[in-house]
Amino acid sequence: MPEKTSLRVCGLARIFLVVFSVLVARMAFVQLVIGEDLAERCRDQRALALATMPVRGAIYDRNMRVLAGDFKKPAVVVFPGSVKSLESVAGMVAEVAGAPTGRVLSRLSSPAPFLVPAGILSSPAFAATSPAAPYTEALRDPGVVVVEQPVRYDPEGIGAHVIGYVDPSGRHGMSGVEALLDRYLSGEDEAKVAVFTDAKGAPLRGLGVRWLPGKPARAGVRLTIDRDIQALVEQVMDDTIKRGAVVVMDPRSGDVLAMASRPTFRPDDIATAMKDPASPLVNRALSAYPPGSVFKVVVAAAALEAGTASLRDTFHDAGYVDVGGVRFKCHSYEQGGHGDITFLDAMAYSCNTAFIATALRVGAPRLVDLAQRLGLGATTGIALPGEQAGVLPDARSMSLQDVANLAIGQGRITVTPLQVAVMMSAVANGGLVRRPRLVMEIVPSDPSASQMAARTIRPEDPVRVLSEDTCHQLVFMLETVTRWGTGTAAWVAEGGSCGKTGSAETGKVDGTGSPLAHAWFAGFAPLSEPRLVIVVFVEEGMSGGKTAAPVFARIANGALKLYPAAK
Template sequence: MGEMAVNLKKIVFMTAVVIVLLVCRLAYIQLVGGDELAEATRAQSMIALEGSNTRGIIYDRNGSPLVADDEKYIYIIKADRFTDRAEALLKELGAEEVDGNNDNYVVSSSESYDREMGKRLIEETGAYILQASARYSDSQTAAHLIGYVNRRDASGAAGLELMYDEVLSGLNKRIYAVADVKGNILPGRGLMITADDKEDSYVKDGIRTTVDKGIQQAVEDIIDEMENNCAVVVLDSRTGGVTAMASTPGFDPDHIDSHIASQGDELMNRATQGEYAPGSVFKIAVAAAALEKGIDIGQEYECSGSVKAGSLTIGCETGGDAGHGTIGFEDAFAQSCNSFFIKLGQQTGADEIVEMAEKLGLGRKAIDGYPQESSGHLMTKQERSGDAIGNLSIGQGETLVTPVQVARMTNIIASEGMDRGVHLLVEDEADDELVISKETARTIGEMMESVTETGTGAGLDLSNEGGGPEAAIKTGTAEYGSEDSVGTHGWVTGYTPCDEPEYVITVLVEGGSSGSSSAGPVFEEIVEYLRKSGSYSRPALA
């Protein structure tokens, strides 16, 4: 009897120990190890769906999405059931395999979906088909401005995607399909979005840009018809916000690897990275320097068809062999007379011209923080000494600018001497700064209207309903290359309407025959779109 009592006590004691251990283990799971175990279980049951949108949305000025606006269809097939037949069905669906993190599955995606084909895929392979949002569309708008992401971790790699990666990354979230322990997708669970930061797991909505999606698409449609590569920048004149920015050739942000491996330069954003001789659009800076120095608008010079600048003899293309004869400031600007502007440059001085160009935003990046942007180049003291005043005065020689810089310079004229900068987000406020006098800006603006009415832009259809100029412009034809092989780029930059400007438009066409004949028609079509689409007279962006 005593022995039984002892054994009973041992059993009770051992039971108590087991209970205590179980309680401790449960406490550990709940209080200490629960997150680790849950994370391990979840990791084993989640199939990463690379290629789906996992980032914040990039919106246009009106709240329309510029990315993640198209649906994507995801196909998940167990690896042991992925046969040649499965591959053939996916091909008929237009699906392409995407990267994943699980060797037990093959994950593919497509932009469109066929119900009957999908049904056959499910019946024959046991596929799971889910619907998600694609980051980019097949014809992605504003691709150069937006940039693209790294395929490896969906982080921003270029453009707005890189510039605002911290906001758009959503804390490195990933998108998964959730499966049970047997590998079957759980009905009703659909897609799960997770973030690497467990303490603060949320998704930021995105950024609202100054871009107008309709105008952006119209600009892209216009330049897609061009044989030559080109760049266009459209600014909201009242704020400096980028309304549209486009560059050709375009690229597909969903197939970056193929573009990187190619020998082309389709990833180059010519609007911000392309550095070109400005040609006669630089005469805006020369005119501003002369007027600010006090040279009278009534100044006249003789144009005999060419002019000597030291040992250099430079012809006047628009004046022909005989030249323009005696020509005044306004007519010389309208007709883009090289002889006049070289003599004006000599009177003004090289240092003053370069100093004015710097005030107008040339020689430095225009968009604060934008990753793919070049600075251009203004002649150094050594480069602009002596005979170089001839080339400097007509935008040739070592002077290089980007289209977005030229747009900024043009907006200073449109804004009566106020530099509003260039910005990309609606909430960004331009740091307005008066850099030239209102009188100088107004005078140059009037001369730009003369370009449209009687000058090098007179052949373009830029008249308003009353017969007056609807846009004030400056054309330019810039030479590049060596003496043995000289080519030209075509420029047109200007603003519209002339009275209370709303838009600045800058067009650069590589290899264009002249500014008016190559870039002019593009400028003309953009103005026509703005007119017909009712894009004028809208509230300015905040």
């Protein structure tokens, strides 16, 4: 072969080799680097979005179990072109969606698939294999597909008042943690329920209905709530309390382990809750009410701290005491009073006469000052929207009658169940007031791609308000309440318990003209190294000892098993 021809062949070979190498490199790049993205683009060209949901960060409990953000509910996708039993499918959709049958039939005449969203159909409706299940024929139709539609909120509704809800757009929090930490939870993308169809509207084999998650939000949030304890509290409340609240705290850290209010609501159906005259959107754990005899804990603490009373001091109770021309009755009035009674037993039997006398000894300035330092009369710092500060009187303008009223938790004083939990935690942990903690950690959704590091919110340093000796005496006094006093129904057999009952006058009467009272029980367990403070409030529950104390015992017995000492 001539030399020139050989050179040309070699040159062409080099060119072909270079071109081939470039093609191989490009194919490798497409296959390995951008192949997935291109496949998604191709797929999305055939995708029809049936429902969208703005992406928000997840809300977790203390053990990283999801409270909001990743739940499933059954929904139905209808492919009109594949429907065989037009009448039965139209009847099902019309009934569950509340739409006229004619409009549904018109919708079925279009080839485009559509979604009957999660929550419209009840779960039993999807048991298509059961002969007795509703809509059995329609759900077995080849043009009907049952899917699991992702929803943000737990179908069981656990922690609704803590978690809160979002605005109608689904993008911004309006209450609870959703509002408090919206700057972390809100996202910019949308997740979609999408269906992949051919030109005739039939689902593509192997694709069908898919959930396209979208880009993650900035971060999720880890709370101090324990899902198991929260579920226990809500179950007990559903059994026993129509209107009221329960707060469970760890007095050692200030962690809020559970917070529930009744009536409750569904975060995915705020419209219904807004029309409910029972005001289910109100978080009663953060709302202020007269404390009644629960305030006697403050009176006893002030007297013991100041040395103006001892457990052995004796009072005479004739069933009433006159202060400045006003008669204040004890609940023992009809029986002629308690007679001679020690300060210790006055706590056990909640003697108004003894505590009014004690409060007059202590004086208004000391009482109000200690109440303030124990966290009453101001928001707790938990920062949830809607928290009320409550009310304390101005000591400078209080009359003797005002002091007498304050001694029994009446008059110009209101407190929230959360504030009472903070107060009782101070007694339980030896005199230290801790700010309640609800948020443990801000958790980046994608730590590898995020410029934001995980942020741990540590408990704040406590402030000493009471001496350890005063707290020891208070615990002894509160133990008599559950052992033989007004709160025996709150006794916990394993480890013991202590606390204080309260029946607070509301100023309202029932249909028979009898006064209505709120019921309280605030206490902690076990007696040695307490790890749970539990506050039970029952709106118009009448008797703290009969209504609220049994709820405390039931929650304490269950929660102590769920939250052992090792935690």
